[in-house]
Amino acid sequence: MMMNIAKYRIDGIDNMDDFDVNGNTSHESRRAFFRTFFTTGTVVVTSVTYQPRAMAFEGGVGGLGKTKPETGIVYANTDVTPTSSNLPLGSSGTDFSAELLTPDGTTTAFLSFYPPWPMMRSSGIESRDYSNPEAVFVQVAPLALAGKNVGAGDLPTSFFSKTLFGAAGKYGAYGTPTDIRVKKNIEPSPQPSTTIYTATFTTLTPSMIESDRKALIAVSVVGDGVFMLVAGTTAARFKKQVGVLGKAAESFSCVEAPKTGLRR
Secondary structure, three states, rough: OOEEEEEEEEOHHHHHHHHHHOOOOOHHHHHHHHHHHHHHOOOOOOOOOOOOOOEEEEEOOEEEEEEEEOOOEEOOOOOOOOOOOOOOOOOOOOOEEEEOOOOOOEEEEEEEEEEOOOOOOOOEEEEEOOOOOOOOEEEEEEEHHHHHOOOOHHHHHOOEEEEEEOOOHHHHHHOEEEEEEEEEOOOOOOOOOOOHHHEEEEEOOOOOEEEEEEEEEEEEEEEEEEEEEEEEEHHHHHHHHHHHHHHHHHHHHEEEEOOOOOOO
């Protein structure tokens, strides 16, 4: 399936500095840190940021602990808890679907999307290309973090910085992402209840090297929850991979599941 790359042009792409999460166009703090470290070999720590929530460790690389990301995923079927053996794993090309609970636990959402690569056997919902940096995954967050009277089509950059790009998110395993810029796509999603955004940001690798990345974020709101499908890769590979990433983002659907009298 050929995709129209121009379709993923986003409004104001040449002026994305306006959407810096810090409200300015200067993003030199992290780069200055590494310039100081590699030039002098010395960095003086003057403050420590308190992390209010303890995050589980799932190994580490080179002595650096990697924290297990918080994706907000809670399956609605409590009788059969998804595990590595019974999680519905589809091969690439087969639609994935699941029923998830909203953050307050009162509403069930039916979610489905096209996974370009095999589903990973993990605690989350993720399809990954094992040979390349491309991946598609699901994250759920409370709508209240976006503010009052906000829907899927008008989420502020601050919402994404608190959730998807927060220290507890998948992109924050080795440090909170920086240079976060998010814009809503001009073209609407084929799914009526979904809005697609494009984000650019910088993460840290296990070797503490900065990596510029780009992702499409398909968003739907069900009950008090924001359900996100994130399809991303490195900024250098995005143009080449936008077809397959766009297909996954456009396939994302998340609606309230029909209510039944059956016990979940």
